[in-house]
Amino acid sequence: MAKKKQPEKSQSFGKYIRWFWILFLTGIIAAILLFVSASVLGDLPDHTVLENPKTNLATEIISSDGKTLGKFYFNDNRTPVDYEALPQHLVDALIATEDARFHQHSGIDGRGTLRAIVKMGKGGGASTISQQLAKQLFHGEGSKNIVERIGQKIKEWIIAIRLERQYTKEEIIAQYFNIYDFLNNADGIKSAASIYFNKQPNELDLKESAMLVGMFKNSALYNPRTNVEGVTNRRNVVLAQMQKYGYITERVKDSLQQTDLGLNYTPESHREGIATYFREYLKKFMKDWIKNNPKADGTNYNLYSDGLKVYTTIDSRMQQYAEDAVHDHMKNLQREFDHQNTPDRNPTAPFLGLDKEEVDGLLKRSMSQSERWRKMKYDLKKTNEEIIASFDVAIPMSVFSWEGEIDTIMKPIDSMRYYKKFLHPGMMSMDPETGHVKAWVGGMNYRHFQYDHVKQGKRQVGSTFKPFVYATAIDQLHLSPCDEFPDVPYCIEEGRWGNLKDWCPENSGLTYGGTRTLKGALANSVNTITAQLMDKVGPAHVIDMAHKLGVTTEIPEVPSIALGTVDLSVFEMVAAYATFANQGVYTEPVMVTSIEDKNNTILYQFTPKTKDVLSEEVAYVTVKLLEGVTQGGSGTRLRTQGAEKWNKMYQEIMTGYPYELKNPIAGKTGTTQNQSDGWFMGMVPNLVTGVWVGAEDRAVHFKSITYGQGASMALPIWGSYMKSCYGDEDLDISTAEFEAPEELTIKVDCYDDASSSENDDKTPNVDVPSDLDF
Structure with a gap:
């Protein structure tokens, strides 16, 4: 039997009832949040902490033409950017995917919260962007214990409301992008844009923005380097959300969903990237400067976490031209040198004008000056005889070549001879x-x-x-x-x-x-x-x-x-x-x-x-x-x-x-x-x-x-x-x-x-x- 259609007035009345309960329960929740004792919930961040969240900020090295040459950091490769530096489609992607009613609530989405309670979380999460920022800033993932999770959620609500009171919506969005860990040393949106696409945030295109926003769901799972298919699918969900809420057309969505990720992976580490030798010189310069220029309170700046900005004279374009010129010529020159110094042509290759005894003496001197010798003698307290013997034991290692790194098994003494041949x-x-x-090009490969x-x-x-x-x-x-x-x-x-x-x-x-x-x-x-x-x-x-x-x-x-x-x-x-x-x-x-x-x-x-x-x-x-x-x-x-x-x-x-x-x-x-x-x-x-x-x-x-x-x-x-x-x-x-x-x-x-x-x-x-x- 066909179900009898409800009268229109009855449907309207039911709608009003739902909204009554939404508003009523939202009011109850707000009252709890406003009056609940901090002694029950534990320590909550005060006004000062909210204004100055304890996040480690990398020191940024900036070229004369405004490009980031690299950073100094221990764990957090983070450099904050202002809201104005974020492209609009990046912001739109975040709101469409994470918090569609972001501009309508004051930290808590009552509608979403009730939906999550009624459906026991099966209908989607209820955390707003403000709540997610509160979690990132102040208390992390939390406990699996149900009671502790409820208490933690209440803390999250309180902090979210305080964030909304103290910051504009734009500042909250900027903080959220700056605080998130996108993996692979990509802490914050600036590092992420640089590492995954070799761009500044304002240079990201729509599909790149969608990929990065997709990582907010779980960056460990949606890692572009190890899970290309999963990241692509997640990016496409973000594009679908953007189309659903009217930020892009269906045609644009369908077109972009057919494209690949377009990664341009550019790792940022102390031994990789551009101007590596200059950056190492700069590290010593900065440490000397810090030693002689304390803060107003008498403490020293931390090169790795205080978010300093060092403006240098290096021109990133000229630096790249210099590195390219060095790379291309040295590769060709080394090939010719190796051709002229095969064992058949030169029995003491790569050395010229030395006999075997002189070569052995040179290698022994190099052995005693090596980092391996220093570590074994002073850190491991090995005898000279033990150290010398270790140079004749083959071990796995990765060695430099102009065709790329070679993973091999080699005796350390043979690797020393191998490296001696390089110009x-x-x-x-x-x-x-x-x-x-x-x-400034101090060598051909700082890693090696x-x-x-x-x-x-x-x-x-x-x-x-x-x-x-x-x-x-x-x-x-x-x-x-x-x-x-x-x-x-x-x-x-x-x-x-x-x-x-x-x-x-x-x-x-x-x-x-x-x-x-x-x-x-x-x-x-x-x-x-x-x-x-x-x-x-x-x-x-x-x-x-x-x-x-x-x-x-x-x-x-x-x-x-x-x-x-x-x-x-x-x-x-x-x-x-x-x-x-x-x-x-x-x-x-x-x-x-x-x-x-x-x-x-x-x-x-x-x-x-x-x-x-x-x-x-x-x-x-x-x-x-x-x-x-x-x-x-x-x-x-x-x-x-x-x-x-x-x-x-x-x-x-x-x-x-x-x-x-x-x-x-x-x-x-x-x-x-x-x-x-x-x-x-x-x-x-x-x-x-x-x-x-x-x-x-x-x-x-x-x-x-x-x-x-x-x-x-x-x-x-x-x-x-x-x-x-x-x-x-x-x-x-x-x-x-x-x-x-x-x-x-x-x-x-x-x-x-x-x-x-x-x-x-x-x-x-x-x-x-x-x-x-x-």
Whole structure:
């Protein structure tokens, strides 16, 4: 029998009855919440706690172009954002999925609560966004005991009401997004957007927002890395809810539900991401700053939980171009090095010039300096014999390769030999006027190689030291790039300038005879003419010049420093060369512009530190000398392919070649004895960049100068980097001439004088290794 339809009036009356009970019971619940004793429910957060919830906030490292480079944190990788930074569809997705009547209630949804009570929770949860925030902020998941759960729920209601009284709806939503743990170190919406999609929150699109909101149900279950199908289904539920409540159309919902998640997983950890070596340097900088800058109450800031914001000079775009240039070239260079150092070609590979006993001794020294040795000796209290024996026991390990990490089983001693073969880079880029460091690449993979070759590492600088000698001679003797010197063998006698024996440097790949201008001599790295200049001014004056230019390393007072026998860092060399580009004014490199606390109060602002080192004229003349290197010396390959015989090598190892840079460039290559170190220092008016390449041990190097010189090992990184920088017009890297002083008394243009012997100095074929120093 068909059920008899109820009269319309009866249905309306039943509706009023339901609403009566809803309002009545809501009133009862509200009264309980308002008057129930805190002594019964336990401690409840007061006004102060609600205003300042105890959440750990990571220190954020911010680039000069406003990007997050990384963070310092222990457990919580959390950086809060304001409501205005959240896209509207992200907010809509949250409300549609978690609390459709969010804007109609004051912390408790009476209708939803009654539904949950009547249906015993089977019809869906009753927690509002405010209640969920209360749980996240103040008491977590709670107990499974029914009595405790009821008490906890009442606490949750009370806190939710207080939250609604103290915060706007927008602030509650922002807090909820900021407090949630999205897994994989993604604490809060800012970290989640960055880690899962490599975006800022305001850059998220609709389907990305839906995925992140879907994770609120249970991020441990809906983990995008391990449960793609489940996360996709949950995202589609969120999209359906958005369509149900009118935030999107059915057509948009159906279209987006057919797409994949579109993850761009970008992990944020201390050993991964961009500018890792710089971030490690910055950690020490910050710890020193914190030690000397306590809070108003006398306590120290916590680098990992106080939510500091560190504004740096690093440009994220230039940093990425630098890392890409290093990665691409080093991968190709390493492949060629491995090809030349197979066991068949070199029985002591990767070492050259050592016998087996010397190699064994080197490995033993490295063994005693290793972290494994330190831990076993001092933490585990093992004897030396036990430690040495452990190096011959194969263990599982993950090792670096340019094709990706390799999981293998290897003896630690074999892994040490394996790692010795790798060539390493160091690179830094700086604005010479402001001192702002724009890019810092201390190595090729911080996870496997923590040693920083920008500031920690110091290696022989080779011919890149020669401009210090030339600048001293120009400053003291008023020499011109066009001045000529005899191209003959030259010795500095025993006892002169304190040297213990005669010093007679030789030239590499060049014949003697005639004369050379200073411009041609520096372009072709003529050692004997550099020695003549050193003899005229003396080592003490050259050392004084280097120190004024920003070199802090102690330099021995001997003539041989003219050819770069001293070990210096990339950091020191870039700062020194920047003085030439900055018209003789040394500007101390700057890495941090300001520091703010979590409330955006400025705690620190840097003050530029500069000093006059050279006259504008001497600096400009030195730059013109260095321009000769890229016009007629080992740096000419920045502009042309050179001889045909080089084409194959360029294609194999020189990423981005031909560079075809046509603007004025000043620079200098450098190569040390046995090709252990390759350097290139390159300058344009508003950017100075230094690159070093070499192995950990100097006995690991190319056998041939063809691949082992600075023009092959280091210069290609500079060329590729600058090509990318010039391709990004927003960076505004200069293509102009270096600015000349108003009054120039020293002749710099050597080509307009018919009597000049400059033609004798024309660039040798680029396959002539002209920058090797002995």
